[in-house]
Amino acid sequence: MSREKKEDMQTLALTSDIRRSNIRTTIPTIDRKERTPKPAGDVCECAIIRSENFSLYYGSKVGVENITMDIYPCSVTAIIGPSGCGKSTFLRSINRMNDLIPHIRTEGKLLVDGHDIYDKRTNLVNLCQQVGMVFQKPNPFPKSIFDNVAYGPSLQGVRNKGELQNAVEQSLRAAALWDEVKDDLKKSALALSGGQQQRLCIARALATKPRVLLMDEPCSALDPIATGRIEDLMGQLQSTYTIVIVTHSMQQAARVSERAAFFCLGELIEYDRTSKIFENPSKKETEDYVTGRFG
């Protein structure tokens, strides 16, 4: 490697270190249980994702029905509810991953950044780059770590080797994986542990520089330590990204999210600040669910 490049890398590492330390100092993530959500008034009130009477049907079966909710930028929003209630369906509607399933039909509107994504003119490639997704099971491609993270940027047309390297490093740093893998970026991603693989998937999603990050039960296949690391990561990321997470674990929802939405049988029952949902829910179903009386 040439000397200039090396210096470039060093300065880059330095700046991103500074950025990360800033994040660490500004966001109190250490004591997760005690963390109180920021009041809604502090963040930008205009919603980044707005669902207006959105419904999705699998043939004649109801996926989700009449969902109306706003998701605010730079925060973590949790979607909870029993199995089969449509949480994942709604989440996957936000980047149109449901399109793969034959015979689906949607009604109502789903706006991301003010554009109806179910409009015929929507550019799916742009949408996917704005709305990244992390899946339930870690699904790194059977390629090297570098190629995995560079997949998104190269899709966007980045061909320059140095640029790609920068993007990969930034993303891996943002996903808190850089220090563990920086020496063997050429290694196959499948050789990583489960937790590392999931963080790699987050890095891969971040590499396209999305504004929204959808997480579909990202920790359900991981052990508590790996889960903790991912949750820490979410805390760090929420200053820059809007995170929507579907989770089965109510403790996790309580730990990481500012707002929570309770889904049941394809309908949105209650959507409010997380503290309110868990401490003083206004609907009986919500109370039954969060106190463990059903589900």
Next chain:
Amino acid sequence: MNLSVRGKLDRVFTAATGLSVVLLTLVLVAILGPMVYRGSSAVFFQGTVEFRKMQRNLFGRGDEQLLHAEVAETEEFRRQVYDMIDGFKKGVDVEAMSEQAREIHRQFGQELRDKNLPADQYTKLRELTRQIRDKLDSAFHSQDIDEIQRMVAEVLKNADNPQLKDTSAEKLFAIARQFLQAARQIDLSKHHEYAAALREVEGILFHSETLPGLLGPRPGEPAAPLVMLRYGATRWDQAQALLDRFLWVQEWVEEKPGHPLVMKRRVRAESFPPSLRPLFAYVEQNAGKMLRPQRTVYWQFLIDDNVNSHYFGGIGPEILGTMLITVIGMLFVIPLGIISAAYLVECSSDGWTMRIIRMGINTLAGVPSIVFGLFGLAFFVLFLFPLLGFEPKPCILAASMTLAVLTLPVMIRASEEAIRAVPPSYKEGSLALGASRFHTFLAVTFPAALPGILTGVILSLSRIAGETAPILFTGAVSLGAVPHSVFAPTRTLSYGSYDMAVGDRLAMMVPHNQYGMVVALMMLILILNAAAILLRSRVFKKLRGQ
């Protein structure tokens, strides 16, 4: 269930599976072992001096000086054989001797004309030699030894005639003396029997009109038109088979009337008078010295062209043709198979058209290969080629395309399974990053399915290299030039094996070449497969990150 019963059952199961594996191995060894052993004798064998002579003359290999020295040494031992046979012939081969006498008489007439003798003297001498000749002729054809002695004595009376001294006519007396000597030793009533038996012996020792012999043609004899008749036994095993035929006569004898004939072996020497019997003992004892077997590694078997339709030489063009057809066939099969499989998995919904297509592919996999051969002839050679402006005749390209069609179902099915087995999460991950379906297939699904696709490649590779029926009419020939373009027909190992087996007695005469071809085919497929398997395991390891 009782725990001990369960343990016993487990052990029985283990034993049964182990036994079946052992049985399978044994069967494989029993089938392949002898074949490989016989095939390897095409390369490793005891080569005789005739082999080295053949290699020098036909392929330009070996040191000429050394060969000459060696041939001279063997000739020394062979000369005795020639002498013995010639000596015996003097008493037996009367036709040849009368011909010789007639020739001498003609020669003598020429000499007389050259001397410009007076006319009356010339006529007198001519008359004299004609009388001698006729007398000798009747002596040759007589079966009574007393009569012969009288006639020869009459001929020899003229031996002192000064006018015949130092002329070619003297040779007549030499012949007469030799004949008398030989005639005293043999039973003249068996003249014709001996002559026939001698012809057979000469056929085995030198060569007959169709079969090569033990020692090859005698020096000075004009070269036979068939190349294989110009050399003796080139291999020691061949020499020993010929020696056996030389020493023993095989006969079908009716032992009891009405019963099936029985094969009997009888010493050949017994069919000759005692004067020739030493020949058999001599040849048996000195066969090694006359042929000088040496351990030979004829690796050029794999690159040489054959001579006299596989009697000599190797299988180079066959190997080249097989590889050409295989490689070109794979060039068609691999892309077509992968694209079809990708369509079946990625782009199609499960409608009834799909079901029909899939059924068609499955049926195609079971169609007999000869049907594909006829299809290839009708479609590629006779229909497609003229349409594209090529000459409608069998060629490598047509053969490769026919084989490609034949193996396409195998390739499609293996690739389809492989692509279907790629976890859908890979595809989702790629689509969620904004990739198109085409890009997803190219960048994620295909590399992940590569090991399985390579399995399909291995399967179709073996099939293409080994099939015979589809290329019968589309591109294989048994004899012909080494192909120089894909529009020329070629020889192949599979078709060559078939051709040799059904062709003529040749396969019986050179079984090592036939088995050599079969084993070479097996080895070629084995090597191609090993390469593909190695590639697959490397791809697999790379994907797994080991």
